[in-house]
Amino acid sequence: MPPSSRPTPAPAGTARAGSARWSDLRLRVLSALVLGPLALLCAWAGGPAWTALLALCVLGLGWEWSRLCGAPALRPPAIGLPLVLLVSLGFAAFGHRPAALVALAAGCAIIGPAAWMRGTPRGLLLTAGIPYLGLAALSLLALREGPAEGAVGRGNLFFLLLVVWASDIGAYLVGRLVGGPRLAPAISPGKTWSGALGGLAAAMLVGLGAAALFDPQPGVPWRAMPVAGVLAALSQAGDLLESAIKRRAGVKDSSKLIPGHGGLFDRVDGVLAAAPAAALLGLILGQGVPLWR
Structure with a gap:
C-alpha cells in the first residue's frame, strides 16, 4: 500500500502552546492599545x-x-x-x-x-x-x-517618561544584540552591561530630542543629556530593585492586573525610581523652569 500523502498532524501539546502564545500576544497588544493612550x-x-x-x-x-x-x-x-x-x-x-x-x-x-x-x-x-x-x-x-505646571509641567513629565521608556527599550535591544557580561546575575540574569550602557545612550539621545521638542527657547538644550543619563541610571536601578523583590518573593510578575503584561509594578518600576530625582531637580530649578535648563 502506498504511503499516505496526508501531512502528519502536529502534536496536541504543540498546538495548545502555539494557541496560548497567540492568545497572550493578543492580550498584550490589546492592553497596550487601550491603557497606553x-x-x-x-x-x-x-x-x-x-x-x-x-x-x-x-x-x-x-x-x-x-x-x-x-x-x-x-x-x-x-x-x-x-x-x-x-x-x-x-x-x-x-x-x-x-x-x-x-x-x-x-x-x-x-x-x-x-x-x-x-x-x-x-x-x-x-x-x-x-x-x-x-x-x-x-x-x-x-x-x-507643581510649581512648573502648564506647558512646562507637561514637558517635564513627558521628558521623564520618554527618558525612562527609551532606557528600557535601548537596554533590551542592545542587550539582545550585543550580549556580554551579566549586570547582576544573582538578581536578574537576563540583564547585561552592554544593555545598561545601551539604555543610557538611548535615554540621553531621546532626552535631547524631547527637550528640543518641548522647549520653546532657541538653541540646543545640551544639559538634557546628563539629566537624562542620571534619570535613566536611576530607572535601571529601580528595575533591578523590583527584580530583587520578586526573586525574594518567588514570583515572575508582581501581579496580573494588566492582562498580558503582568502587574503595575512591572510596567512602572523605572518611573517610580526616577520620579523623585526629577521632582527634586524641578524644585531646585524653581517655577517655570524645564528640567533640562
Whole structure:
C-alpha cells in the first residue's frame, strides 16, 4: 500500500502552546492599545484626570507591594498600605504637601509595628514601600501640577517618561544584540552591561530630542543629556530593585492586573525610581523652569 500523502498532524501539546502564545500576544497588544493612550492622555491633560490616574495606580501598587511582601489579603497591613498612599496623594492634590508627607510618616509608624506583630514575612520591606511608592506618587503629581505646571509641567513629565521608556527599550535591544557580561546575575540574569550602557545612550539621545521638542527657547538644550543619563541610571536601578523583590518573593510578575503584561509594578518600576530625582531637580530649578535648563 502506498504511503499516505496526508501531512502528519502536529502534536496536541504543540498546538495548545502555539494557541496560548497567540492568545497572550493578543492580550498584550490589546492592553497596550487601550491603557497606553489612556495613560498618556491623562498625563497630557493634567488636573483631575492625572490625579485620578495616580490614585488608581497607588491603590494597585500598594496592593502589589503588600502581596510581594507576603502580607495576607484583607489584613490591616495589606489594606493599610494602599490607603496610606491614597490619603497622602489626596492631601497633595489639594495643595497640602506637608500633610502628605506627615501621612506617609504616620503610615510607617502604624503599619510597621502592625506588620511586625502579625508576623508578616517581610514586614520591614512592607513598611519601606510607604516612602518608596508614596514619594514617587507625590513626585509625579508635583512634576505635572507643581510649581512648573502648564506647558512646562507637561514637558517635564513627558521628558521623564520618554527618558525612562527609551532606557528600557535601548537596554533590551542592545542587550539582545550585543550580549556580554551579566549586570547582576544573582538578581536578574537576563540583564547585561552592554544593555545598561545601551539604555543610557538611548535615554540621553531621546532626552535631547524631547527637550528640543518641548522647549520653546532657541538653541540646543545640551544639559538634557546628563539629566537624562542620571534619570535613566536611576530607572535601571529601580528595575533591578523590583527584580530583587520578586526573586525574594518567588514570583515572575508582581501581579496580573494588566492582562498580558503582568502587574503595575512591572510596567512602572523605572518611573517610580526616577520620579523623585526629577521632582527634586524641578524644585531646585524653581517655577517655570524645564528640567533640562
